[in-house]
Amino acid sequence: MSYIADDIICDAPAGRIEGAAAYRDFMAPFVQILAGAELIAAFGDEHTAVAMYDTETVPVKSAPAAECVTVDGGQVTRSRFIFDRAPFEAARRETG
Amino acid sequence: MSYIADDIICDAPAGRIEGAAAYRDFMAPFVQILAGAELIAAFGDEHTAVAMYDTETVPVKSAPAAECVTVDGGQVTRSRFIFDRAPFEAARRETG
DSSP: OTTEEEEEEEEEETTESEEEEEEEHHHHHHHHHEEEEEEEEEOSSSSEEEEEEEEEEEEOSSSEEEEEEETTEEEEEEEEEOOOOOOHHHHHHHHH | OOTEEEEEEEEEEEEEEESSSHHHHHHHHHHHHHEEEEEEEEEEEESSEEEEEEEEEEEEOOOOEEEEEEETTEEEEEEEEEEOOOHHHHHOOOOO
8 A cells, every 4th residue: 555645536436535544445346356457468667557357356357457557756646446336336246 | 450360369258259351340339439549568579469458438438458469460360359348238238
């Protein structure tokens, strides 16, 4: 978490997450269901990086995601996170 | 459509789209509901480009999307498209 700014702002499908503690709480459940990830593409410059990858998770076998991070002073101050929640919602409905 | 390869393969949230005609049929309804777009980031090299942008659509006010395209011989042969279908499904449920 040392590369995450204390005042990080992250826009994710479910809404805005503000602050490193909230960011950690947001990421923790995802890391727990993560079974693997394959990088599709990654580019960036000194301030901004964009990555697209396909994740394999316990409930959803292929869940592609994209992330755009802004780095300032060696820390991520801004993150935008895009993935499709629909298959996760469908899996949740199926398992009850 | 001249920059779209006849045999384009596009992976979108709802599944794989194969061929320029199917790709056009996939994009057409989206273009119709598109009210605006703001670029978040775009990077690439001679073969691959990744863009993230926030779109404003008629049913969903903020619908961020990411796209990764592979270019071969001046045409897009491969596209990966990520966005969250959940708010579109919610809007559809609301309007019936």
